[in-house]
Amino acid sequence: MPEVKSIIREVLPKQGQLHMEDVPTMVLCKPKLLPLKSVTLEKLEKMQMEAQEAVKQQELAMKELSQ
Amino acid sequence: MEVTMDPMFLAWSYFRRRKLQQCSDICTKILQENPYDQAAWSLKTRALTEMVYIDEIEVDQEGIAEMMLDESSIAQVARPGTSLRLPGTSQGGGPTQAVRPMTQSGRPITGFVRPSTQSGRPGTMEQAIKTPRTASTARPVTSASGRHIRLGTASMLTNPEGPFINLSRLNLAKYSQKPNLSRTLFEYIFHHENDVKNALDLAAQATEHAQFKDWWWKVQLGKCYYRLGLYREAEKQFRSALNHQEVVDTYLYLAKVYQRLDQPITALNLFKQGLDHFPGEVTLLTGIARIHEEMNNISSATEYYKDVLKQDNTHVEAIACIGSNHFYTDQPEIALRFYRRLLQMGVYNCQLYNNLGLCCFYAQQYDMTLSSFERALTLVANDEEQADVWYNIGHVAVGIGDLTLAYQCFKLALAFNNDHAEAYNNLAVLELRKGRIEQAKAFLQTAESLAPHMYEPHFNLSILSEKIGDLQSSYTAAQKSEDSFPEHVDTQQLLRQLRQHFSVL
Numbered sequence: 093m094p095e096v097k098s099i100i101r102e103v104l105p106k107q108g109q110l111h112m113e114d115v116p117t118m119v120l121c122k123p124k125l126l127p128l129k130s131v132t133l134e135k136l137e138k139m140q141m142e143a144q145e146a147v148k149q150q151e152l153a154m155k156e157l158s159q
Numbered sequence: 160m161e162v163t164m165d166p167m168f169l170a171w172s173y174f175r176r177r178k179l180q181q182c183s184d185i186c187t188k189i190l191q192e193n194p195y196d197q198a199a200w201s202l203k204t205r206a207l208t209e210m211v212y213i214d215e216i217e218v219d220q221e222g223i224a225e226m227m228l229d230e231s232s233i234a235q236v237a238r239p240g241t242s243l244r245l246p247g248t249s250q251g252g253g254p255t256q257a258v259r260p261m262t263q264s265g266r267p268i269t270g271f272v273r274p275s276t277q278s279g280r281p282g283t284m285e286q287a288i289k290t291p292r293t294a295s296t297a298r299p300v301t302s303a304s305g306r307h308i309r310l311g312t313a314s315m316l317t318n319p320e321g322p323f324i325n326l327s328r329l330n331l332a333k334y335s336q337k338p339n340l341s342r343t344l345f346e347y348i349f350h351h352e353n354d355v356k357n358a359l360d361l362a363a364q365a366t367e368h369a370q371f372k373d374w375w376w377k378v379q380l381g382k383c384y385y386r387l388g389l390y391r392e393a394e395k396q397f398r399s400a401l402n403h404q405e406v407v408d409t410y411l412y413l414a415k416v417y418q419r420l421d422q423p424i425t426a427l428n429l430f431k432q433g434l435d436h437f438p439g440e441v442t443l444l445t446g447i448a449r450i451h452e453e454m455n456n457i458s459s460a461t462e463y464y465k466d467v468l469k470q471d472n473t474h475v476e477a478i479a480c481i482g483s484n485h486f487y488t489d490q491p492e493i494a495l496r497f498y499r500r501l502l503q504m505g506v507y508n509c510q511l512y513n514n515l516g517l518c519c520f521y522a523q524q525y526d527m528t529l530s531s532f533e534r535a536l537t538l539v540a541n542d543e544e545q546a547d548v549w550y551n552i553g554h555v556a557v558g559i560g561d562l563t564l565a566y567q568c569f570k571l572a573l574a575f576n577n578d579h580a581e582a583y584n585n586l587a588v589l590e591l592r593k594g595r596i597e598q599a600k601a602f603l604q605t606a607e608s609l610a611p612h613m614y615e616p617h618f619n620l621s622i623l624s625e626k627i628g629d630l631q632s633s634y635t636a637a638q639k640s641e642d643s644f645p646e647h648v649d650t651q652q653l654l655r656q657l658r659q660h661f662s663v664l
Contacts, residue, residue, distance in 0.1 A: 116649045118588045118619045121581035122260050123517050123554040125486055126510035126547055127272040128479045128501075132217035139211060 167198060174206055182206040201340055204347040207323060212350050215382055216411045216442075217273055243423050243453050256614060256644045259487040260581070269452060270483030271476045326357050335364035345379055359383040374403035381412060390416050405436050407443065414446055423450050441471045448477070457484060473504055482514070491521035509538040513548050520555050528555060546576030553585060562589060580610035587619060599623060607639075614644035621653055630660060 129137075166185050173182035186203035189196055260268050326348065334341050341361065349358040362383055366376035381396035397413040400406075410433035417426035427450055433443045448463035461484050464477040471477075482497030495518035501511055516531030532552050539545040553568030566589050572582040587602035600623060606616035617640035624633035634657045640650045 114652075116622050116653055118591060118622060119257075119615050119649075120554075120557065120588055121584045121613065121615050122258065123521075123551050124260055124268070124547060124581065125270065125483045125514045125517060126544070127268065127270055127483070128475060128506065128508070128510050130217065130271065130273040130476065132214050133273055135213055136218075139213075 167202075170199070170202055174202060174209075177209070179206045179210050183210075197340060201343045203323065204343045204351075208343070208346045208350045210351075216408065216415065240454070241424055242421055243418065243450075255646060257647065258489075261612060268483075270479035270481075273476075322352070324352075326352060326354055329357075331357065331361045332364055335361055335368050338365075338369070341365045342375070349379070349382070355383050355386045359387070372403065374400040374406065374409070377403070378406075378409055378412065381409075381416075385412070385416060385419075390420050407433065407437055407440055411442060411446060418450070423454055426450055439470045441467055441474060444470065445474070445476060448480070452480065460484075475501060475504070475506060482518075486514075486518060486521070491518045494518045495522050495524070507538075509535045509540065509544050509548065512538060513551055516555070517551055520558060542575045546572040546574075546579050546582070549575065550579060550582050550585075553582070557585075562592070565589060578609055580606045580613060580616070583609065584613070584616045584619065587616075591623065596623065596627060607636075611639070612643055614640045614647060614650070617643065618647070618650055618653075621650070625653065625657070630657060633657060634661075 166189055170182045170185040170189070173179070173185065183203050183206040186199045186206065189199040190203065193199075324344075324347065334344050345358055345361050345365070348354050348361060359380065362376055362379045366373060366380060369376055371377075377396045377400035381393040381400065384390070384393035384396060394413065394416050397409050397416065400409050401413070410429060414426040414429050417423070417429065427447060430443050430447045430450075434440060437443065444463055444467045448460045448467060451457075451460035451463060461481055464480050467474050467477040468481070478497050478501055482494045482501075484494075485491070485497065486494035495515070498511060498515050498518055502515065512531050512535035516528050516535060519525070519527040519531055532548060532555070535548045536545070539548060549568050550572040553565045553572065556562070556565035556568055566586070569582045569586040569589070572579050573586070576582075583602045583606035587599040587606065590599040590602060600620070603616050603620040603623065606613070607620060610616070617636050621633045621636035621640060624630070624636060634654070637650055637654045637657065640647065641654065644650065
């Protein structure tokens, strides 16, 4: 729309030019939404933990037996 | 007079109510009295299988060996948009790295983790070994079968009389003739014992006995081939099974094969073909959305997740992914609604409360923010989660300008997880504000070595070095930053400035 363009004029300050210096600033890492876990993953992790516990207890029992 | 229930009936009842241990105990007793009771034997295999059963479609872990010694992908240098391995080019117009954190494989972090999203695909062996464990980027396991074997041996260890069925003494040919026993036996061998080779033998003999007309056995054969890494054979079996009978599961397995072969487009076509037969099937739609997400095409992934929600409005994965997408596209209010919906549905864990807290804060609902985080902290399951929650609280503290609190939060995050690269980076920024340059530099270097895929530590180190006049290290750091985030405007400006400096010299 060329007619509209001609209506809007840029505004320049008459006195005292404003300028800004762009200084690079340090960046923070972004906040992190934690992903939810799928049912399968939760089950896998649970099973693995239980298995580890079981093995640990077995080893403890073996140690006691050998002593 | 006491009336006792028929033990077999009782065992069945226990099985239906998923009291699997009791069921298995009763079956053991029956078998002690009569070792040839096939019904009890079969029920016991089923009960033992159910105890360790995990959905085979979801299980997909690539170990380091599979990743680095991979010969199954067709094109080593694939064209953009046809491979899952170079996600760098974002076609979807999703948020850039400046807004949305990335995993080390260069994908934006997702709203939902499955066993297969856990292991990102590192570029080099060194990176694969060095990758720190965080919620979104776990170190790849050493071998895909490793976890299965560990689970299998553990289940055997807990059984004092040795394994229930001694596979090496089993006459597979005899069992493959009996359709009523062979299926439960197969599932037992496959899921409980994790002995893929014997399972394959049984499946091969059984499918022969069924004159190659039973789709179920073909799917099982395909599953075995997939576990063994013979993807082309697996594809053949699944295709042949689909010719006999259209089943959603078979489509999903076949798509999994194609994803492993790095052919996402073929997988997408397959899903669409599946949708022609099963219109509106949620698992197929989710599959499409996941592929789009993995190819970094976030906006179309979101479209498909919305389709999923039209079919099933309680689909946790879809809600979580759309929610996180809204959060990172600057609409935390809408993300908040999605996460609140999850809360209403009964999801109750640390991750959800953490996300709610963040959404509340950025949506300016300050009253709920800290209480959400408090709940998240009470629900944490391990140290990594605790670290992540404290890291996010640190952000809230930065947001309200309480830098002392922020400092403490990031320190706490590091206390719980010493590999938390983001916390190191943010701590460095705070240290620099206090004017401790050496400390800041040390933190940045740590962050850099922990997470070379993040651009922030590189960029910050570059700025810091430039300020103290070390232009050479500033330049190298800026180049690293450009490598991990080419579109970052500030990095490009800094590089231009430095080049100018050097040319003047």
